[in-house]
Amino acid sequence: MTTGIRLAAGALALALATPASAQGVVNVYCSVQVEWCTLAANEFQKASGIKVSMSQKGSGETIAQLKAEAQNPKGDVWFGGTGDPHLQAAEENLTEAYKSPKMADLHPWAVKQNTDSGGKTVGIYAGALGFGFNTELLAKKGAKAPACWADLLKPEFKAEIQMANPNSSGTAYVAIATLVQLMGEQKAFEYLKKMHANINAYTRSGTAPMKAVARGETMVSISFVHDGVTEALAGFPVKTATPCEGTGYEIGSMSIVKGARNMANAKKFYDWALTPEAQKLGAQAKQFQVPSNKATPLPPQAPKFADMKLIDYDQAKYGKSAERKRLIARWDSEVGALPKP
């Protein structure tokens, strides 16, 4: 059956290939921030002569689109975006296994992402989970910046913390999975229940809490720390910290779409995106995650993994949809359903 599909897709690719340019095209769904996408498109085009048709969408929107298009794929490569949707796409057989020759140059966490998914996705950057806080609001209240998970339970943060709702946000799910791995499931949920008193809103979107911190709408957020660097560079009084007990991280990933019409070009893009030349474009676009190629220079503003205490985040176990559904359901009934403090 699958060979049939692949044959048909191949035939389709042949039938529909446009002879517009000798090198052909590659359609990229891009889930990082738009400047980065444009830079990557232009640079790859320069390096290879292959025309890049890039459309920027969030990772949730992209996987929704891949699912909707599964019968007749329109995209070739999915570049960037947090790792869980990529793992889920691999699980649902929406993406194609590929072993890039560049694999040897990558950090172990990026390679592990590849092996965990049966070769269907690979890490291109990583970002750690932590706290963002508004320094002006902290000073006004005379509170000390939170440095540990335990600090978030302090009374001075009553109704001052925002985190996203795991029902809708991958970021919030990473936070819960991190706490579970750090404290054990029972303790983690007790912690979340206690922290509930200090939470003023569980936002729908994962990046909203950091924006609320930037605009002074909340004092503290639970977010990816590199998002805080972006806000700080935009001129807002934002600083970040990673918890002293240890923290989890996301692995921004890249996958090739199953049945891609421009498979050869997709693989070329994939290989190129794992080179240091391609990976330093993130910093140029003011995005400060840690690149996955060991040889990529780390931008000075980027939060450094060496300064953090990272847990051994089990992407394979916590990226599975069954485990995610179970943890989110438990959060829903034990934490989300609690009355507003």
Place this chain on the structure above:
Amino acid sequence: MISRAPLAWSVAGLLAALALPWYALQEGLDSGAWFSGLWSSEDYASGLAQIVAHGKWWLAPVLSALVACIVAALVPTTRQRRGTLLLLAGTAGLVLFVAQALGIGLRGWTAGWLTTLFGELDGRQVGLGAGGAVALVALLSLLSIGLALRGAFGGDAFVAGAVTTVAASIVLFTAWPILRILVQAFQDGDGVLAPALLVERLATEKIWSLRCLSGGGRCGVAWNTLFLALGCGAGTTALGLAFALIVMRTSFGFKKTLRVLTVLPIVTPPFVIGLALILVFGRSGLVNQFLEWSMGIEPTRWIYGFHGVFLAQLFAFTPVAFLVLIGVVEGVSPTLEEASQTLRADRWSTFTTVSLPLMRPGLANAFLVGFIESIADFGNPIVLGGDYGVLSTEIYFAVVGAQLDYGRAASLALLLLVFALGAFFLQRRIVGSGSYATISGKGDSGLPTPLPDAARRAAACVALPWAAFTLLLYGFAFVGGLVKVWGRDYTPTLDHYAKAFAVEHTADGLIWTGAAWNSFWTTVKLAAIAAPLTAALGLIAAWLLVRQRFAGRATLEFATMLSFAVPGTVIGVAYVFAFNVPPIEITGTAMIIVLCFIFRNMPVGVRAGMAAMSQIDRSLDEASITLRGRAPQTLFYVVLPLLRPAIVGALVYGFVRAVTTVSAVVFLVTAEYELATTYIILRVINGDYGLAIAYSCALIVLMLAVILLIQFAVGERRLGRRAVALTGGPA
């Protein structure tokens, strides 16, 4: 004369099958490359060539149906019998067309049972192209001509054609995609039918809990949505009525300003209002900072949640209510009010017993629109909702969030549709079957009665502070585009505008170097294509629904509202699902975006048209028909000129919504066809508010210019009423 039309249509259909590529081309028609391969190339071949040279035998019955139609048009026979023949041939052709289009896809038979029935099919087909599309339209027209010849639709081919066109396009571009996605509410993750799942998905605490009323915890999203929508429907109707009364029935001095002000929120990308509200009422916003500074009141976050979303929706949707109501207030006949006063009623009882009841269809329509806008709204709840969840955000995150559960999304969408349906029937009950016609053929020389003082004061008390507040918000937003970092660093700068709209003058002429130009021109182009089509389709549908009697009218009326009630995200995903595979394969083109605009925004045109039309007395139509005017002439020379406010409303709304839509098109835009709103959303996500605001301001200016242009081009309707200096004191 009548038999010429079927001949023309069947010839057109056959010509298309002979001389146009049957299937869609990758590079589009305008390249002309297809012309040489019309017979030989499988990609470019015409319908006939596909049958003869490329083995697509299943197209042969479709083409024979067209030939049969030619025969039916040519043979000398009675009108009745010709109609029957055309009806039979047209229906047969249509059924065969649909059957082969749905049955045979990219990989042969599309369903397992077809394979077991007929064996493996060695053939495939891609999406419909120009040839196939024209043949389909021809078959539809022949079918409707057949119906008219047999005496249906009053024997009027124009009415028959209009009904089939509207119905077919709604089936194709609203019902089909929405049904395709709603079916998933009854399926499990692998597409197996399991109706019990729907109950399981919907019967949860998260949706139906009423704990917020008893004071402990949150209410379910269904109640949240409902409370918000009822509030929004009532609020926008009241505000819209206040504005309409002030503009039409008082001598208030700044009517023009007021009109522009009420239109402002509608031309604003939704999150701009949300962001401006945060800057004014947020915890670090103006109001809270002032309260803390002056009275030491601890800043609160009341704006996040019900209050904030409600406020933002009032801002966003009052103009729609105003647009619906202004035509209605204008249409209330002064003669009736004068009659009432002659009978010694004072102004107040005239207002409450004559004017207001006459506005009932308008009020009910305005409420319906406000209600449905609110339940389908996505931009405001996402910016201001905090953890106040409503169905539309819940659906969005069921599709794109961590759950990725289409079944749940579809069930919630179904619930949303039920709410819309409920509002729709409630509105029908309220309007009832009374007559509200006030524009008749008789000369109407009454003077519009000024508002009673109490009503005038009430309207002014509501509307004027609101207007002032709108001014404040927009002033604030406008400034946001002219300072370095909005809400933070208020150093004046023009950088954001330069970045977005720079134009360089070089030796080769002007070069549009600004970052926003590409999306800007695409948006203008697509919206300009979509707006007239939206208005035309909407008004024709309204005319059919109000003025014509035919079977299935109520169904059609509901179907026109369908796409309006479903949140944009669902429409977007539904469009990708339905139109990514043959027979209609248009994802990634500009066409799918235009179609989405048209069918998403048409309902407002329909509502406005219906409200306005129910005020125009049928006797005018009848007079035209007595004078041997046929249906199209009656429509163009009698009804349409009286509908000018509704036309303006529909055109404006069609254009403006096309420019400001976000959630529906997120899945449809590509790098080639990037739209202004998706570009702005990306800037907002990126924290680049300055550029987002600058771009939004440019869009607002553009839309205001377009509105003025439309007003100027369509003109005002002239009712035989005396222009008067209203006596009523300033409001």
